[in-house]
Amino acid sequence: MMTIRHGSPVAGCMRGLGARVGRACLPVVLAGMLLGAPAHAQFPGDNPAPVPPASIPEAEPSSPAISLAPPSALPVPPDLPAQLVQPPLIPPPSAQAAPQGSLALSARFGKDLPVINGGLVWRIYSDKPSLNGAMQLVREEHAAGPTIPLPPGGYVVHASLGLVSDVHSLTVKQDETARETFELPAGGLRIEGRVGTSKIPQGQIVFSVYKGSQFEIGTGDRAPIAQNIPAGDVLMLPAGIYYLVSNYGDANSIVRSDIRVQAAKLTDVVVTHRAAVITLKLVGEKGGEALANTSWSVITPAGDVIKESTGAFPRVMLAEGEYRAIAKNEGKVFERDFEVKNGVDGEVEVLIR
8 A cells, every 4th residue: 555645844833732723833834735635546445534623713804904005195284385486687887998009010131121020129118217216017029020919108118129128118009009110220130150061060159249340440448249140040130241250260360351241131141160170199100099187278489378278178269370288197297289270170199209
């Protein structure tokens, strides 16, 4: 005989609670009822089928039921005060704009000469000095022909182009444009140096410019109007006669020449030096290694000192001519005469003997 048993947990709940089934066992009991009582195979002579258990009483709720349905109507919120409306702010009337005029400026190289289209500097001052007596700068412009708004009043205008300048006193009126044209008789000067046909590199030659001719009386005490001008730079000068001094190196290669600068024109000047670059060496034998810590003097046959330096390989730019090199090393003096030829760079070796 095969017996199939279902639901041991249900039997445990029944024994513990008797005929009254608690809520905790109710699901288990219901499951047992659905599955039925223990089933037996029917054979002749077996015992009758078991009687099903008594009906299960309905469990009484322990507390009143709570309705989860939403309320039929929501409470009406209390009346809110009307929104406060801020009156729009009325902006104060704008301050009255200060009265204005304008000043239109331009410059030319001279009467019936072209207009200057670059390189100008305009400085505008009030015609009323400050308490300490200094002129008060009102505006500075670098345009070729600016139009400048200014309060009505008197002004002093300074215009410059390189070393050329002019000053005008002007009046600006309300709601009017005052126009003024300056005449600046400027010309450009550009200089370069050469030795023979070779251009001297920039940085090895500089120029100074003096007013007037070098042959005029009293030029020795004259101060330069421009100095240390690099080769290739353009210098703006008032039209006229000048003389320039060209220094190749820092020894005795110096050239002076007179030049003329014309308004509205660029004058190119080529200064030719008759000189060479000489390197000095103190050696134990011809072609030997130069000795360091050597003091040098280069003098003329008349004994004038041209250049002094210290080092193993000093370089000096010398005008063509005859010289003597004097080397001092460890308390000993060594000498040698040599000649400089135009455009022939070279080395001068002084032997230790």
